[in-house]
Amino acid sequence: DTEVTQTPKHLVMGMTNKKSLKCEQHMGHRAMYWYKQKAKKPPELMFVYSYEKLSINESVPSRFSPECPNSSLLNLHLHALQPEDSALYLCASSQGSTGGQETQYFGPGTRLLVL
Amino acid sequence: AQTVTQSQPEMSVQEAETVTLSCTYDTSESDYYLFWYKQPPSRQMILVIRQEAYKQQNATENRFSVNFQKAAKSFSLKISDSQLGDAAMYFCAYWYTGTASKLTFGTGTRLQVTL
Numbered sequence: 658d659t660e661v662t663q664t665p666k667h668l669v670m671g672m673t674n675k676k677s678l679k680c681e682q683h684m685g686h687r688a689m690y691w692y693k694q695k696a697k698k699p700p701e702l703m704f705v706y707s708y709e710k711l712s713i714n715e716s717v718p719s720r721f722s723p724e725c726p727n728s729s730l731l732n733l734h735l736h737a738l739q740p741e742d743s744a745l746y747l748c749a750s751s752q753g754s755t756g757g758q759e760t761q762y763f764g765p766g767t768r769l770l771v772l
Numbered sequence: 773a774q775t776v777t778q779s780q781p782e783m784s785v786q787e788a789e790t791v792t793l794s795c796t797y798d799t800s801e802s803d804y805y806l807f808w809y810k811q812p813p814s815r816q817m818i819l820v821i822r823q824e825a826y827k828q829q830n831a832t833e834n835r836f837s838v839n840f841q842k843a844a845k846s847f848s849l850k851i852s853d854s855q856l857g858d859a860a861m862y863f864c865a866y867w868y869t870g871t872a873s874k875l876t877f878g879t880g881t882r883l884q885v886t887l
Contacts, residue, residue, distance in 0.1 A: 760819060
């Protein structure tokens with residue numbers, strides 16, 4: 658089973674709202690990722706969690722706050738977003754084993770619209 | 773820095789025909805992986821095929837196969853017997869076995885499948 662689930666599928670929020678995106682995997686993977694994808698562009702890496710610790714932050718604005726409560730869950734907390742943050746947010750996971758193959762499996766994404 | 777180049781923004785193929793999508797990459801690493809991901813309009817990124825750089829044999833997954841030319845840093849995807857469901861954006865991606873490694877994507881090729 659290579660399933661990564663994401664909720665919600667769609668989200669509309671105002672610039673003053675606080676919302677959260679959720680990602681879950683049950684493949685025993687120890688690395689999880691958040692990507693942002695604009696239309697007709699490749700995904701851009703935002704954050705990487707390895708063994709539940711933040712290992713990479715690609716200089717993402719503080720209005721995006723990631724959280725990894727356990728090895729199966731990854732959240733992205735959103736606050737005071739801007740209209741340009743509207744995008745598809747993808748979650749992915751991989752085995753996380755050092756030196757091993759790092760095939761990433763992606764979730765279906767959350768389509769975010771900031772008004 | 774590693775880069776991935778997909779020089780064909782759009783391609784078209786007739787149903788049941790064969791099409792080849794091009795990808796070149798630049799790296800100084802010797803141990804790495806290459807991937808093709810498919811993203812249909814439903815937006816989920818789906819792993820199509822994976823190639824380990826240390827393997828000379830080209831990877832094959834059913835109707836999908838790659839032509840991996842390590843010296844030329846080329847990694848093309850061949851889709852045989854094209855089906856309507858193959859219509860999607862295809863991303864070539866690179867990952868090397870190092871700490872803090874990130875998946876590097878090409879800009880994508882949009883494939884249309886016509887009757």
